[in-house]
Amino acid sequence: MTLHLCSLLQLPTGSTVSIHKIEGINPILRRRLADLGVLEGVRIRLKGKGPFLGPITLECNGQLFAIRRKEASRIEVNLA
Amino acid sequence: MSAIALVGNPNTGKTSLFNTLTASYEYVGNWAGVTVEKKIGSLKNGAGKLIDLPGIYSLHPLSRDEGVAAQYLIEESPEALINIVDASQLERNLLLTLQLLEYGKPTVLGLNMIDVATARGIHVNSEVLQDRLGIPVLPLVARTGKGCKEILSLLGQSADIPPVRFKLHYGEIAEAAITSIELELQPMKDLPNHRWIALQLMEQNPVVLDFLKSRMDIRKLVKLGDACQSELQRKNLALTLPQWLRSVRMDYIRSLCLEVLDRADQKPHNLTERLDALLTHRFWGLPLFIFIMYALFKTTFDWVGGPLSDLVDGLISGPISEGANSLLGFLGASNFTHALIVDGIIAGVGGVIVFVPQIFILFLIISFLEDSGYMARVCLLMDSTMERMGLNGKAFIPFIIGFGCNVPAIMAARSIEQPKDRMLTTLLMPLMSCSARLPVYALFAAVFFPERQAFAVLSMYVLGIVFALILCKIFSWLLFKNESSVFMIELPPYRMPQIKTLSRSTWEKGKGFLRKAGTIILAGSVIIWLVSYAGPGGFDVAMDDSYLAKFGGLIAPLLAPLGFGTWQAGSTLVPGFLAKEVVVSTMNIIYHAPDTTGLENQISQVFTPLSAISFMIFILLYIPCLATVGVIKKETNSWKWTFFSMGYCLVLAYTVSFLVFQSGKLFGWS
Numbered sequence: 130m131t132l133h134l135c136s137l138l139q140l141p142t143g144s145t146v147s148i149h150k151i152e153g154i155n156p157i158l159r160r161r162l163a164d165l166g167v168l169e170g171v172r173i174r175l176k177g178k179g180p181f182l183g184p185i186t187l188e189c190n191g192q193l194f195a196i197r198r199k200e201a202s203r204i205e206v207n208l209a
Numbered sequence: 210m211s212a213i214a215l216v217g218n219p220n221t222g223k224t225s226l227f228n229t230l231t232a233s234y235e236y237v238g239n240w241a242g243v244t245v246e247k248k249i250g251s252l253k254n255g256a257g258k259l260i261d262l263p264g265i266y267s268l269h270p271l272s273r274d275e276g277v278a279a280q281y282l283i284e285e286s287p288e289a290l291i292n293i294v295d296a297s298q299l300e301r302n303l304l305l306t307l308q309l310l311e312y313g314k315p316t317v318l319g320l321n322m323i324d325v326a327t328a329r330g331i332h333v334n335s336e337v338l339q340d341r342l343g344i345p346v347l348p349l350v351a352r353t354g355k356g357c358k359e360i361l362s363l364l365g366q367s368a369d370i371p372p373v374r375f376k377l378h379y380g381e382i383a384e385a386a387i388t389s390i391e392l393e394l395q396p397m398k399d400l401p402n403h404r405w406i407a408l409q410l411m412e413q414n415p416v417v418l419d420f421l422k423s424r425m426d427i428r429k430l431v432k433l434g435d436a437c438q439s440e441l442q443r444k445n446l447a448l449t450l451p452q453w454l455r456s457v458r459m460d461y462i463r464s465l466c467l468e469v470l471d472r473a474d475q476k477p478h479n480l481t482e483r484l485d486a487l488l489t490h491r492f493w494g495l496p497l498f499i500f501i502m503y504a505l506f507k508t509t510f511d512w513v514g515g516p517l518s519d520l521v522d523g524l525i526s527g528p529i530s531e532g533a534n535s536l537l538g539f540l541g542a543s544n545f546t547h548a549l550i551v552d553g554i555i556a557g558v559g560g561v562i563v564f565v566p567q568i569f570i571l572f573l574i575i576s577f578l579e580d581s582g583y584m585a586r587v588c589l590l591m592d593s594t595m596e597r598m599g600l601n602g603k604a605f606i607p608f609i610i611g612f613g614c615n616v617p618a619i620m621a622a623r624s625i626e627q628p629k630d631r632m633l634t635t636l637l638m639p640l641m642s643c644s645a646r647l648p649v650y651a652l653f654a655a656v657f658f659p660e661r662q663a664f665a666v667l668s669m670y671v672l673g674i675v676f677a678l679i680l681c682k683i684f685s686w687l688l689f690k691n692e693s694s695v696f697m698i699e700l701p702p703y704r705m706p707q708i709k710t711l712s713r714s715t716w717e718k719g720k721g722f723l724r725k726a727g728t729i730i731l732a733g734s735v736i737i738w739l740v741s742y743a744g745p746g747g748f749d750v751a752m753d754d755s756y757l758a759k760f761g762g763l764i765a766p767l768l769a770p771l772g773f774g775t776w777q778a779g780s781t782l783v784p785g786f787l788a789k790e791v792v793v794s795t796m797n798i799i800y801h802a803p804d805t806t807g808l809e810n811q812i813s814q815v816f817t818p819l820s821a822i823s824f825m826i827f828i829l830l831y832i833p834c835l836a837t838v839g840v841i842k843k844e845t846n847s848w849k850w851t852f853f854s855m856g857y858c859l860v861l862a863y864t865v866s867f868l869v870f871q872s873g874k875l876f877g878w879s
């Protein structure tokens with residue numbers, strides 16, 4: 130299987146991908162994401178980008194949530 | 210008497226169920242982290258106590274409210290648990306359920322929000338779920354009360370809830386470690402389920418670690434966990450032990466969900482998608498938020514609240530005052546009693562009661578926002594601004610609640626994860642203009658800016674937010690060395706608030722105001738009137754010779770540079786610390802005004818538009834009220850920070866009022 134990796138932030142709005150790696154983000158945030166089931170291997174959808182370089186909205190397992198762009202850029206996803 | 214605890218993920222409807230089962234009115238809202246304290250109620254059928262806990266995702270707490278729930282489960286011992294899960298989000302919710310089953314107490318699974326799941330085409334087979342987990346599973350709609358009867362009758366015989374026999378196998382390596390830890394725990398008494406303790410220990414749950422540390426030497430236990438972890442790493446099974454346990458649970462949940470969930474015709478959340486496309490739009494989102502805030506104030510002051518307040522005012526100054534006058538005359542009351550009741554109590558308390566309609570309408574709109582799901586979106590919209598100021602967008606939920614009252618708002622800050630962010634939010638809260646300050650603005654705006662009342666009042670609120678943002682930047686730079694903040698917020702689906710919930714939560718908030726009117730404001734009015742009636746020269750002195758005038762006169766010179774250096778203005782400030790409403794009560798008493806129009810006339814003679822602005826700003830900023838000081842102390846657990854919050858407010862209020870008044874004078878305004 131070939132991997133097409135990029136950061137979550139580089140995706141166009143509306144795309145659904147699977148998470149390849151979550152690395153280098155604040156441990157508190159990492160725990161929170163894990164609480165919502167945002168982990169390696171899980172499908173995630175980019176719903177929208179907020180105003181003024183604000184947070185981006187994501188959907189995972191039917192739950193909507195938002196995180197900052199800086200952190201989203203540390204989530205590596207697999208386009209394939 | 211037995212105690213049964215409600216446990217579950219945030220925003221799944223625990224408090225809604227609690228309210229129905231115990232006939233109470235605890236705080237319900239559509240975001241994660243509404244309940245921040247343990248709440249106790251009695252079950253309607255007398256079967257025991259029900260405990261409502263803050264929502265948690267796992268037993269490993271991050272924020273303070275989650276700590277409350279985790280602590281409760283470890284230190285106190287409920288007879289049984291009701292685990293509330295959101296049927297439309299089953300997979301995520303079950304992760305906690307497994308840990309609760311390991312806790313080993315009799316558990317009932319409340320499958321809530323069945324209506325939402327059905328509407329989204331998600332079907333949960335509760336019989337299979339019940340069979341696999343081995344505990345009773347009851348479908349519920351907590352909001353309408355559907356299924357509550359079944360829960361009540363089940364709890365009626367809480368001894369009948371079968372003990373839990375669920376056991377998940379974590380693989381040979383982990384199971385070996387669990388067994389040896391259990392062995393070490395054997396001599397200990399009064400511990401919850403040992404297998405559960407062992408598992409939580411292996412997951413490095415800080416609450417369990419601390420709890421055990423206080424009772425035994427845990428070095429050996431930790432070593433067992435470490436050994437297990439190295440073994441897992443050596444076999445390439447997982448990087449860490451907690452990760453391993455989690456993945457075993459997730460695997461189990463996935464296979465369980467395949468059996469019980471039917472998502473064949475799952476639909477997206479249409480309403481939420483459409484509303485979000487508009488309300489969190491990258492360009493219109495913020496302007497819409499500002500417009501909603503403007504509409505809030507416009508409704509409160511102009512469209513609905515104002516006219517209603519005028520009605521109440523007419524009632525108090527007309528029939529009630531006259532009625533009291535003639536009744537007192539008829540009873541032959543002494544001059545003293547007569548003056549006390551009419552000039553003290555009716556003027557003081559009545560002067561505040563006039564604002565009841567406006568305050569209730571403000572609360573109604575805030576309750577609507579809380580229950581709609583919009584609050585979480587506001588956090589999202591404000592985050593980039595807040596990030597620049599060194600805080601995070603989540604602070605906006607407490608801030609908006611603070612427009613109603615600062616006390617619950619400071620409590621709401623508990624759900625903010627980072628201690629530094631929570632501290633900043635708490636410290637800045639007094640700058641959020643609460644409903645108690647509203648009568649002052651309403652009064653002055655009516656006198657000096659009759660054409661633009663809502664705008665004048667709105668600018669006070671905006672000013673409070675602007676100063677909060679500026680100080681936030683300064684504080685986070687000076688006190689917290691610009692420590693970075695994290696942000697993540699769950700966005701719940703929008704829900705149409707129910708009339709029942711709305712009226713209840715409005716009443717619960719407004720009740721506090723009415724209670725204050727009957728206690729602090731009443732007592733304050735009597736005392737203020739007494740010291741205005743008595744003076745060094747005896748009773749019934751001219752007001753200018755009263756103790757109140759003497760006392761206000763001491764402060765007045767300090768206030769002269771701010772434009773309101775009269776004893777009258779000065780004497781309102783100290784009682785205003787008890788409750789901000791008393792500022793208006795005191796004015797009513799001092800100016801002997803028969804009604805609001807009378808008071809407005811008096812005020813227009815003593816204040817100029819410029820000094821009025823300066824006074825409004827001063828009242829906005831000058832000090833957190835007594836109740837707020839109390840909760841700041843409780844939440845920060847430090848007198849230093851409590852005094853700091855009072856001190857910076859005073860300095861800020863003085864400086865800003867000074868600058869506004871003096872520069873206004875320079876420009877030739879008056």
Ligand SMILES: Nc1nc2c(ncn2[C@@H]2O[C@H](COP(=O)(O)OP(=O)(O)OP(=O)(O)O)[C@@H](O)[C@H]2O)c(=O)[nH]1
Nearest residue numbers: 219220221222223224225238242243244264350351
């Ligand atoms: N449609 C629907 N909405 C519900 C149901 N139960 C609760 N709600 C709504 O869900 C939201 C959250 O309810 P709460 O009772 O505050 O939830 P909670 O679990 O106590 O939340 P936290 O205290 O934050 O953990 C509110 O807006 C409720 O009106 C239900 O069965 N169906």
Ligand SMILES: [Mg+2]
Nearest residue numbers: 223224243244
């Ligand atoms: Mg709750």
